[in-house]
Amino acid sequence: MENSTEQVLKKHGLKNTRQRNVVLEEFFKSNNALSQPELEKRLKGEMDRVTLYRILSSFEESGILHSILDRQGTMNYASCNASCSAAHHHDEHLHFNCDNCHKIFCLDVKIPAVNLPAGFQVAQLSLTATGLCDTCS
Template identity: 45%
Template sequence: MPSPDRLSQTLTRHGLRQTTVRRAVLQVLSESSYALSGGEIEQLLPPNTDRITLYRTLKSFEECGLIHRVIDTSDVVRYAACSIECSAKAHFDNHVHFKCTACEHIYCLNQVAIPAVTLPAKFEAVTRDYLLAGVCRECQPA
Protein backbone atom coordinates (compact mmCIF):
# COMPACT_ATOMS: atom_id res chain seq x y z
CA MET A 1 0.00 0.00 0.00
CA PRO A 2 1.52 3.34 -1.03
CA SER A 3 1.96 5.83 1.79
CA PRO A 4 0.10 9.17 1.70
CA ASP A 5 3.46 10.89 1.14
CA ARG A 6 4.23 8.66 -1.83
CA LEU A 7 0.83 9.43 -3.39
CA SER A 8 1.45 13.16 -2.93
CA GLN A 9 4.95 12.91 -4.41
CA THR A 10 3.67 10.97 -7.41
CA LEU A 11 0.93 13.51 -8.16
CA THR A 12 3.36 16.42 -7.73
CA ARG A 13 5.99 14.76 -9.97
CA HIS A 14 3.39 14.49 -12.72
CA GLY A 15 2.24 18.09 -12.32
CA LEU A 16 -1.18 17.26 -10.88
CA ARG A 17 -3.00 19.04 -8.07
CA GLN A 18 -3.65 17.10 -4.87
CA THR A 19 -7.36 16.29 -4.66
CA THR A 20 -9.20 13.70 -2.61
CA VAL A 21 -10.42 11.87 -5.71
CA ARG A 22 -7.01 11.85 -7.40
CA ARG A 23 -5.36 10.48 -4.29
CA ALA A 24 -8.06 7.81 -3.89
CA VAL A 25 -7.94 6.71 -7.55
CA LEU A 26 -4.14 6.56 -7.50
CA GLN A 27 -4.22 4.50 -4.32
CA VAL A 28 -6.78 2.05 -5.77
CA LEU A 29 -4.76 1.54 -8.96
CA SER A 30 -1.44 1.31 -7.10
CA GLU A 31 -2.78 -1.39 -4.79
CA SER A 32 -4.37 -3.53 -7.51
CA SER A 33 -2.39 -6.43 -8.93
CA TYR A 34 -4.50 -6.36 -12.11
CA ALA A 35 -6.09 -3.80 -14.43
CA LEU A 36 -9.43 -2.36 -13.33
CA SER A 37 -12.39 -1.04 -15.28
CA GLY A 38 -13.85 2.36 -14.48
CA GLY A 39 -16.78 0.63 -12.80
CA GLU A 40 -14.49 -1.50 -10.63
CA ILE A 41 -12.51 1.59 -9.61
CA GLU A 42 -15.74 3.42 -8.81
CA GLN A 43 -16.85 0.60 -6.48
CA LEU A 44 -13.59 0.89 -4.52
CA LEU A 45 -13.90 4.64 -4.01
CA PRO A 46 -15.95 6.39 -1.32
CA PRO A 47 -19.68 6.21 -2.17
CA ASN A 48 -20.09 9.95 -2.77
CA THR A 49 -17.42 10.08 -5.51
CA ASP A 50 -18.74 11.80 -8.63
CA ARG A 51 -18.52 9.57 -11.72
CA ILE A 52 -17.63 12.46 -14.04
CA THR A 53 -14.79 13.48 -11.72
CA LEU A 54 -13.55 9.87 -11.70
CA TYR A 55 -13.40 9.68 -15.51
CA ARG A 56 -11.77 13.10 -15.78
CA THR A 57 -9.19 11.91 -13.26
CA LEU A 58 -8.53 8.76 -15.29
CA LYS A 59 -8.12 10.85 -18.44
CA SER A 60 -5.69 13.23 -16.68
CA PHE A 61 -3.72 10.30 -15.27
CA GLU A 62 -3.47 8.69 -18.70
CA GLU A 63 -2.39 11.93 -20.37
CA CYS A 64 0.43 12.50 -17.88
CA GLY A 65 1.71 8.90 -17.91
CA LEU A 66 0.47 7.74 -14.51
CA ILE A 67 -1.77 5.01 -15.92
CA HIS A 68 -2.32 3.22 -19.21
CA ARG A 69 -5.27 1.59 -20.89
CA VAL A 70 -5.17 -2.15 -21.12
CA ILE A 71 -6.48 -3.83 -24.23
CA ASP A 72 -9.03 -6.58 -23.95
CA THR A 73 -11.09 -8.73 -26.27
CA SER A 74 -14.25 -7.17 -24.84
CA ASP A 75 -15.35 -3.56 -25.13
CA VAL A 76 -14.44 -2.81 -21.49
CA VAL A 77 -11.62 -0.29 -21.01
CA ARG A 78 -9.36 -1.19 -18.12
CA TYR A 79 -6.64 0.86 -16.45
CA ALA A 80 -3.37 -0.07 -14.75
CA ALA A 81 -0.67 1.93 -13.05
CA CYS A 82 2.33 2.74 -15.26
CA SER A 83 5.95 2.16 -14.45
CA ILE A 84 7.73 4.99 -12.68
CA GLU A 85 9.60 5.96 -15.88
CA CYS A 86 6.42 6.93 -17.75
CA SER A 87 5.50 10.55 -18.32
CA ALA A 88 3.29 12.64 -20.60
CA LYS A 89 6.15 12.84 -23.12
CA ALA A 90 7.31 9.23 -23.05
CA HIS A 91 5.25 6.14 -22.33
CA PHE A 92 7.44 3.17 -21.50
CA ASP A 93 4.84 0.51 -20.80
CA ASN A 94 6.23 -1.77 -23.46
CA HIS A 95 5.05 -4.95 -21.77
CA VAL A 96 2.75 -7.89 -22.39
CA HIS A 97 -0.69 -8.15 -20.79
CA PHE A 98 -2.20 -11.46 -19.69
CA LYS A 99 -5.95 -12.16 -19.42
CA CYS A 100 -6.97 -15.05 -17.22
CA THR A 101 -9.78 -17.01 -18.82
CA ALA A 102 -10.96 -18.22 -15.40
CA CYS A 103 -11.17 -15.03 -13.26
CA GLU A 104 -11.04 -12.62 -16.25
CA HIS A 105 -8.46 -10.37 -14.56
CA ILE A 106 -5.91 -8.72 -16.82
CA TYR A 107 -2.36 -8.53 -15.48
CA CYS A 108 0.54 -6.36 -16.60
CA LEU A 109 3.56 -8.61 -17.13
CA ASN A 110 6.11 -5.81 -16.71
CA GLN A 111 9.01 -8.24 -16.91
CA VAL A 112 7.89 -9.52 -20.36
CA ALA A 113 8.63 -7.07 -23.19
CA ILE A 114 6.53 -6.94 -26.33
CA PRO A 115 8.54 -8.80 -28.98
CA ALA A 116 9.98 -6.82 -31.87
CA VAL A 117 7.88 -6.98 -35.03
CA THR A 118 9.09 -6.14 -38.52
CA LEU A 119 6.30 -4.53 -40.50
CA PRO A 120 5.93 -4.61 -44.27
CA ALA A 121 6.98 -1.56 -46.28
CA LYS A 122 4.72 1.49 -45.90
CA PHE A 123 3.24 0.25 -42.58
CA GLU A 124 3.90 2.29 -39.46
CA ALA A 125 2.76 1.23 -35.99
CA VAL A 126 1.51 3.98 -33.70
CA THR A 127 0.71 1.84 -30.66
CA ARG A 128 1.78 -1.59 -29.52
CA ASP A 129 -0.53 -3.88 -27.58
CA TYR A 130 0.09 -7.52 -26.82
CA LEU A 131 -2.43 -9.71 -25.00
CA LEU A 132 -1.95 -13.32 -24.00
CA ALA A 133 -4.78 -15.43 -22.60
CA GLY A 134 -4.68 -18.43 -20.31
CA VAL A 135 -4.98 -19.27 -16.62
CA CYS A 136 -3.25 -17.10 -14.00
CA ARG A 137 -1.31 -18.49 -11.05
CA GLU A 138 -4.22 -17.78 -8.66
CA CYS A 139 -6.62 -19.87 -10.75
CA GLN A 140 -4.24 -22.78 -11.43
CA PRO A 141 -5.38 -26.03 -9.83
CA ALA A 142 -3.47 -26.89 -6.68
Template identity: 50%
Template sequence: MEEAKLKHLLRDSGLRYTRQRGEVLHLFRQHDGALTQNELEKKLPEQFDRITLYRILRSFEASGLLHKVLDDSGTTRFALCGTGCSEHEHHDEHVHFRCTHCAKTLCLPQVAIPAIHLPKGYVTSEAKLLIDGLCPSCATVLQN
Protein backbone atom coordinates in the same frame (compact mmCIF):
# COMPACT_ATOMS: atom_id res chain seq x y z
CA MET B 1 2.80 7.62 5.30
CA GLU B 2 0.82 6.38 2.30
CA GLU B 3 -0.76 9.81 1.83
CA ALA B 4 2.69 11.40 1.65
CA LYS B 5 3.71 8.92 -1.07
CA LEU B 6 0.52 9.63 -3.01
CA LYS B 7 1.11 13.38 -2.79
CA HIS B 8 4.67 12.89 -4.00
CA LEU B 9 3.59 10.71 -6.95
CA LEU B 10 0.94 13.20 -8.01
CA ARG B 11 3.28 16.18 -7.66
CA ASP B 12 5.99 14.39 -9.67
CA SER B 13 3.40 13.84 -12.40
CA GLY B 14 2.46 17.50 -12.46
CA LEU B 15 -0.87 17.00 -10.69
CA ARG B 16 -2.23 18.69 -7.58
CA TYR B 17 -3.20 16.39 -4.72
CA THR B 18 -6.91 16.14 -3.96
CA ARG B 19 -8.64 13.63 -1.71
CA GLN B 20 -10.37 12.07 -4.75
CA ARG B 21 -7.14 11.73 -6.73
CA GLY B 22 -5.45 10.28 -3.66
CA GLU B 23 -8.19 7.67 -3.19
CA VAL B 24 -8.09 6.59 -6.85
CA LEU B 25 -4.30 6.36 -6.90
CA HIS B 26 -4.38 4.43 -3.60
CA LEU B 27 -6.75 1.85 -5.16
CA PHE B 28 -4.42 1.32 -8.10
CA ARG B 29 -1.42 0.91 -5.78
CA GLN B 30 -3.31 -1.65 -3.67
CA HIS B 31 -4.74 -3.62 -6.60
CA ASP B 32 -2.79 -6.22 -8.50
CA GLY B 33 -3.83 -5.68 -12.10
CA ALA B 34 -5.78 -3.38 -14.35
CA LEU B 35 -9.08 -1.80 -13.34
CA THR B 36 -12.07 -0.49 -15.27
CA GLN B 37 -13.91 2.68 -14.34
CA ASN B 38 -16.87 0.54 -13.31
CA GLU B 39 -14.68 -1.57 -10.97
CA LEU B 40 -13.31 1.62 -9.42
CA GLU B 41 -16.81 3.03 -8.94
CA LYS B 42 -17.74 -0.06 -6.90
CA LYS B 43 -14.68 0.32 -4.65
CA LEU B 44 -14.97 4.07 -4.07
CA PRO B 45 -17.32 5.86 -1.66
CA GLU B 46 -20.81 6.67 -2.95
CA GLN B 47 -20.16 10.40 -3.00
CA PHE B 48 -17.66 9.86 -5.84
CA ASP B 49 -19.32 10.98 -9.02
CA ARG B 50 -18.81 9.21 -12.35
CA ILE B 51 -17.69 12.36 -14.21
CA THR B 52 -15.09 13.20 -11.56
CA LEU B 53 -13.69 9.67 -11.77
CA TYR B 54 -13.61 9.86 -15.57
CA ARG B 55 -11.67 13.12 -15.40
CA ILE B 56 -9.25 11.72 -12.82
CA LEU B 57 -8.53 8.67 -14.98
CA ARG B 58 -7.95 10.83 -18.07
CA SER B 59 -5.67 13.20 -16.16
CA PHE B 60 -3.70 10.24 -14.73
CA GLU B 61 -3.29 8.83 -18.23
CA ALA B 62 -2.28 12.20 -19.69
CA SER B 63 0.30 12.74 -16.94
CA GLY B 64 1.90 9.29 -17.28
CA LEU B 65 0.52 7.72 -14.08
CA LEU B 66 -1.76 5.24 -15.89
CA HIS B 67 -1.86 3.53 -19.25
CA LYS B 68 -4.71 1.86 -21.07
CA VAL B 69 -4.59 -1.91 -21.17
CA LEU B 70 -5.52 -3.87 -24.27
CA ASP B 71 -8.70 -5.84 -23.75
CA ASP B 72 -10.83 -7.29 -26.52
CA SER B 73 -13.99 -7.00 -24.40
CA GLY B 74 -14.41 -3.38 -25.45
CA THR B 75 -14.00 -2.16 -21.88
CA THR B 76 -11.18 0.27 -21.18
CA ARG B 77 -8.91 -0.90 -18.41
CA PHE B 78 -6.20 1.14 -16.75
CA ALA B 79 -3.01 0.10 -14.96
CA LEU B 80 -0.24 1.99 -13.22
CA CYS B 81 2.60 3.02 -15.49
CA GLY B 82 6.14 2.09 -14.72
CA THR B 83 8.87 4.67 -14.48
CA GLY B 84 9.66 6.90 -17.40
CA CYS B 85 6.14 7.52 -18.70
CA SER B 86 5.05 11.08 -19.34
CA GLU B 87 2.17 12.99 -20.83
CA HIS B 88 3.90 12.81 -24.20
CA GLU B 89 5.06 9.22 -24.20
CA HIS B 90 3.96 6.00 -22.54
CA HIS B 91 6.45 3.15 -22.32
CA ASP B 92 3.80 0.46 -21.99
CA GLU B 93 4.96 -1.81 -24.78
CA HIS B 94 4.90 -4.87 -22.63
CA VAL B 95 2.72 -7.94 -22.56
CA HIS B 96 -0.64 -7.96 -20.79
CA PHE B 97 -2.06 -11.21 -19.44
CA ARG B 98 -5.76 -11.96 -18.90
CA CYS B 99 -6.84 -14.93 -16.83
CA THR B 100 -9.64 -16.78 -18.60
CA HIS B 101 -10.96 -18.06 -15.27
CA CYS B 102 -11.02 -15.02 -12.93
CA ALA B 103 -10.85 -12.35 -15.71
CA LYS B 104 -8.04 -10.44 -13.96
CA THR B 105 -5.85 -8.52 -16.42
CA LEU B 106 -2.23 -7.95 -15.42
CA CYS B 107 0.73 -6.07 -16.83
CA LEU B 108 3.83 -8.16 -17.34
CA PRO B 109 6.46 -5.41 -17.69
CA GLN B 110 9.28 -7.95 -17.56
CA VAL B 111 7.98 -9.55 -20.78
CA ALA B 112 8.72 -7.37 -23.80
CA ILE B 113 6.74 -7.50 -27.00
CA PRO B 114 8.96 -9.21 -29.56
CA ALA B 115 10.33 -7.11 -32.41
CA ILE B 116 8.02 -7.20 -35.38
CA HIS B 117 9.40 -6.31 -38.78
CA LEU B 118 6.71 -4.80 -40.94
CA PRO B 119 6.85 -4.69 -44.72
CA LYS B 120 8.45 -1.65 -46.30
CA GLY B 121 6.32 1.47 -46.02
CA TYR B 122 4.49 0.47 -42.84
CA VAL B 123 5.18 2.50 -39.71
CA THR B 124 4.40 1.24 -36.21
CA SER B 125 2.80 3.72 -33.86
CA GLU B 126 1.95 1.32 -31.05
CA ALA B 127 2.32 -2.38 -30.26
CA LYS B 128 0.09 -4.30 -27.85
CA LEU B 129 0.03 -7.97 -26.96
CA LEU B 130 -2.58 -9.74 -24.83
CA ILE B 131 -2.06 -13.32 -23.71
CA ASP B 132 -5.03 -15.33 -22.43
CA GLY B 133 -4.49 -18.19 -20.01
CA LEU B 134 -4.65 -19.05 -16.32
CA CYS B 135 -3.03 -16.94 -13.62
CA PRO B 136 -0.99 -18.86 -11.00
CA SER B 137 -3.83 -18.77 -8.43
CA CYS B 138 -6.47 -20.12 -10.82
CA ALA B 139 -4.11 -22.69 -12.34
CA THR B 140 -3.39 -24.07 -8.84
CA VAL B 141 -7.08 -24.20 -7.91
CA LEU B 142 -8.13 -25.85 -11.16
CA GLN B 143 -5.37 -28.46 -11.02
CA ASN B 144 -6.45 -29.68 -7.56
Protein backbone atom coordinates in the same frame (compact mmCIF):
# COMPACT_ATOMS: atom_id res chain seq x y z
CA MET C 1 6.49 3.29 -8.01
CA GLU C 2 6.98 6.29 -5.78
CA ASN C 3 6.26 6.23 -2.04
CA SER C 4 3.13 8.36 -1.98
CA THR C 5 0.25 9.52 -4.10
CA GLU C 6 1.34 13.12 -3.51
CA GLN C 7 4.79 12.42 -4.98
CA VAL C 8 3.30 10.74 -8.06
CA LEU C 9 0.93 13.63 -8.72
CA LYS C 10 3.71 16.18 -8.28
CA LYS C 11 6.09 14.24 -10.56
CA HIS C 12 3.45 14.21 -13.30
CA GLY C 13 2.45 17.85 -12.89
CA LEU C 14 -1.04 17.23 -11.53
CA LYS C 15 -2.74 19.13 -8.74
CA ASN C 16 -2.88 17.23 -5.46
CA THR C 17 -6.57 16.67 -4.66
CA ARG C 18 -8.29 14.30 -2.26
CA GLN C 19 -10.16 12.58 -5.10
CA ARG C 20 -7.01 12.00 -7.17
CA ASN C 21 -5.28 10.61 -4.09
CA VAL C 22 -8.17 8.22 -3.40
CA VAL C 23 -8.17 6.89 -6.98
CA LEU C 24 -4.38 6.56 -7.11
CA GLU C 25 -4.38 4.71 -3.79
CA GLU C 26 -6.65 2.04 -5.33
CA PHE C 27 -4.02 1.42 -8.00
CA PHE C 28 -1.30 1.22 -5.34
CA LYS C 29 -3.33 -1.51 -3.59
CA SER C 30 -4.04 -3.55 -6.74
CA ASN C 31 -1.77 -6.03 -8.50
CA ASN C 32 -3.95 -6.06 -11.61
CA ALA C 33 -5.59 -3.58 -13.98
CA LEU C 34 -8.85 -1.95 -12.86
CA SER C 35 -11.88 -0.91 -14.92
CA GLN C 36 -13.94 2.20 -14.22
CA PRO C 37 -16.91 0.06 -13.02
CA GLU C 38 -14.59 -1.84 -10.66
CA LEU C 39 -13.21 1.45 -9.31
CA GLU C 40 -16.74 2.78 -8.81
CA LYS C 41 -17.54 -0.29 -6.66
CA ARG C 42 -14.34 0.07 -4.64
CA LEU C 43 -14.91 3.80 -4.06
CA LYS C 44 -18.51 3.23 -2.89
CA GLY C 45 -19.97 6.53 -4.06
CA GLU C 46 -16.92 8.60 -3.08
CA MET C 47 -17.22 10.50 -6.38
CA ASP C 48 -19.47 10.57 -9.42
CA ARG C 49 -18.75 8.72 -12.65
CA VAL C 50 -17.79 11.86 -14.60
CA THR C 51 -15.20 12.90 -12.00
CA LEU C 52 -13.72 9.39 -11.98
CA TYR C 53 -13.58 9.36 -15.78
CA ARG C 54 -11.79 12.74 -15.81
CA ILE C 55 -9.28 11.55 -13.22
CA LEU C 56 -8.55 8.36 -15.19
CA SER C 57 -8.15 10.38 -18.40
CA SER C 58 -5.77 12.86 -16.76
CA PHE C 59 -3.75 9.99 -15.26
CA GLU C 60 -3.47 8.32 -18.66
CA GLU C 61 -2.54 11.57 -20.43
CA SER C 62 0.15 12.33 -17.85
CA GLY C 63 1.69 8.83 -17.93
CA ILE C 64 0.55 7.60 -14.51
CA LEU C 65 -1.71 4.92 -16.04
CA HIS C 66 -2.04 3.11 -19.33
CA SER C 67 -5.21 1.55 -20.73
CA ILE C 68 -5.93 -2.01 -21.82
CA LEU C 69 -9.13 -3.39 -23.35
CA ASP C 70 -10.35 -6.62 -21.80
CA ARG C 71 -11.95 -9.43 -23.79
CA GLN C 72 -15.42 -7.95 -23.19
CA GLY C 73 -14.35 -4.59 -24.64
CA THR C 74 -14.19 -2.78 -21.28
CA MET C 75 -11.34 -0.33 -20.78
CA ASN C 76 -9.05 -1.18 -17.87
CA TYR C 77 -6.24 0.88 -16.41
CA ALA C 78 -2.92 -0.14 -14.91
CA SER C 79 -0.05 1.75 -13.34
CA CYS C 80 2.77 2.68 -15.66
CA ASN C 81 6.31 1.87 -14.69
CA ALA C 82 8.72 4.48 -13.36
CA SER C 83 10.12 5.30 -16.82
CA CYS C 84 6.74 6.36 -18.25
CA SER C 85 5.90 9.99 -18.84
CA ALA C 86 3.23 11.87 -20.74
CA ALA C 87 5.69 12.42 -23.57
CA HIS C 88 6.84 8.81 -23.86
CA HIS C 89 4.89 5.80 -22.61
CA HIS C 90 6.74 2.52 -22.22
CA ASP C 91 3.72 0.19 -22.08
CA GLU C 92 5.18 -2.32 -24.51
CA HIS C 93 4.87 -5.34 -22.27
CA LEU C 94 2.65 -8.42 -22.18
CA HIS C 95 -0.89 -8.06 -20.85
CA PHE C 96 -2.42 -11.26 -19.48
CA ASN C 97 -6.21 -11.79 -19.38
CA CYS C 98 -7.32 -14.56 -17.03
CA ASP C 99 -10.13 -16.65 -18.54
CA ASN C 100 -11.45 -17.55 -15.09
CA CYS C 101 -11.34 -14.43 -12.85
CA HIS C 102 -11.22 -12.00 -15.84
CA LYS C 103 -8.46 -9.90 -14.23
CA ILE C 104 -5.82 -8.28 -16.42
CA PHE C 105 -2.20 -8.35 -15.35
CA CYS C 106 0.77 -6.41 -16.73
CA LEU C 107 3.64 -8.87 -16.96
CA ASP C 108 7.28 -7.89 -17.21
CA VAL C 109 7.65 -9.62 -20.57
CA LYS C 110 8.87 -7.23 -23.24
CA ILE C 111 7.35 -7.26 -26.70
CA PRO C 112 10.07 -7.78 -29.31
CA ALA C 113 10.75 -5.07 -31.85
CA VAL C 114 8.57 -5.26 -34.93
CA ASN C 115 10.03 -4.44 -38.33
CA LEU C 116 7.29 -2.89 -40.43
CA PRO C 117 7.28 -2.24 -44.17
CA ALA C 118 8.38 1.20 -45.38
CA GLY C 119 5.80 3.90 -44.74
CA PHE C 120 4.23 2.26 -41.68
CA GLN C 121 4.62 3.96 -38.29
CA VAL C 122 3.73 2.35 -34.96
CA ALA C 123 1.82 4.59 -32.55
CA GLN C 124 1.18 1.88 -29.96
CA LEU C 125 2.06 -1.79 -29.71
CA SER C 126 0.30 -4.31 -27.51
CA LEU C 127 0.37 -8.03 -26.96
CA THR C 128 -2.23 -9.91 -24.96
CA ALA C 129 -2.11 -13.47 -23.71
CA THR C 130 -5.06 -15.37 -22.30
CA GLY C 131 -5.26 -18.36 -19.98
CA LEU C 132 -5.30 -18.87 -16.23
CA CYS C 133 -3.49 -16.59 -13.80
CA ASP C 134 -1.37 -17.93 -10.95
CA THR C 135 -4.32 -17.81 -8.53
CA CYS C 136 -6.78 -19.59 -10.84
CA SER C 137 -4.43 -22.26 -12.21
